Amino acid sequence: MxxxxxxxxxxxxxxxxxxxxxxxxxxxxxxxxxxxxxxxxxxxxxxxxxxxxxxxxxxxxxxxxxxxxxxxxxxxxxxxxxxxxxxxxxxxxxxxxxxxxxxxxxxxxxxxxxxxxxxxxxxxxxxxxxxxxxxxxxxGEGAPAPNELDLLTPRQRETLQLIAEGHGTRGIAARLGVSVKTVETHRAQLMERLGIYDVPALVRLAMRHGLVPTEST
CATH class of the missing domain: 3.40.50.2300 (Response regulator)
Incomplete structure (x- = not known):
């Protein structure tokens, strides 16, 4: 194996x-x-x-x-x-x-x-x-119920995690290999889909869903 x-x-x-x-x-x-x-x-x-x-x-x-x-x-x-x-x-x-x-x-x-x-x-x-x-x-189904993160695209979920980890817009752009404008677009779109418009609330959401740890593992 x-x-x-x-x-x-x-x-x-x-x-x-x-x-x-x-x-x-x-x-x-x-x-x-x-x-x-x-x-x-x-x-x-x-x-x-x-x-x-x-x-x-x-x-x-x-x-x-x-x-x-x-x-x-x-x-x-x-x-x-x-x-x-x-x-x-x-x-x-x-x-x-x-x-x-x-x-x-x-x-x-x-x-x-x-x-x-x-x-x-x-x-x-x-x-x-x-x-x-x-x-x-x-x-009542054969699969788990969906959650908020299912509303996001893979790139939006990745952007959300990086925001929650404390990376700034330029840092996220460098890590993802995209422009600052693209990152700003991803952030605006994920906020719109989630109905959350401030970073602390995004961080709390990310922690709640395990994108970033709430404590050391």
Whole structure:
């Protein structure tokens, strides 16, 4: 099993890499702590499984998973996150992930989760699976209910995250490789779609939906 590892903390990545490399038949192809780089690495290396944290700078894990579903549909995404709220899990499932594992899971559960997603099954940590099923029953549908971020285009979601991370207009333009005017247009359009017209409220929204962490992970 060829695995790409993504987490924004170097010490966490080092521990995970050591754990993964101790597992039989697992090869770690590469690791990264930046969302855009993760997407580029996945496109180039085509791993069997991407072990992915949600809280990544620049391009969060949910957005990485959403784009990867189109870029590398054969790569299975296993989220590894501290977030247990059903909203985070629902966002991940909407993005097309194959599994969701919470960071306080037992070590043995990581191997079970990896094997499950690699073999084409969906894996949810026992700590969250019951709540997710209950949420599905409440919506009366076979998929999670949509949220505010579904109103935005991928580039608008990326712009929102960068705004919430504290980047100015010129910094966002440089990171995205677009003009300042284009960034201003994205910002105006996302504010219009969300009905939010001040930056602090945008930051609170981004935190609520996991685009930026509310605390260190």
């Amino acid at each position: 060829r695995v790409l590892l993504a987490d924004d903390h170097k010490l966490v990545r080092a521990g995970l890499r050591a754990l993964l490399e101790s597992l039989p038949d697992v090869t770690v192809l590469a690791e990264s702590g930046d969302g855009q780089e993760v997407l580029e690495l996945a496109g180039r290396l085509r791993p069997d499984v991407l072990l992915l944290d949600i809280s990544l700078p620049g391009l969060n894990g949910i957005e990485v998973a959403r784009r990867l579903a189109r870029l590398c549909p054969a790569t299975r995404v296993l989220i590894l996150s501290m977030h247990t709220a059903t909203e985070y899990v629902a966002q991940a499932l909407r993005a097309g992930v194959a599994g969701y594992l919470v960071k306080d899971s037992a070590v043995d559960e990581l191997k079970v989760a990896l094997d499950s997603v690699h073999q084409g099954r969906t894996y949810l940590s026992p700590a969250i699976s019951g709540a997710v099923v209950a949420g599905f029953l409440r919506t």
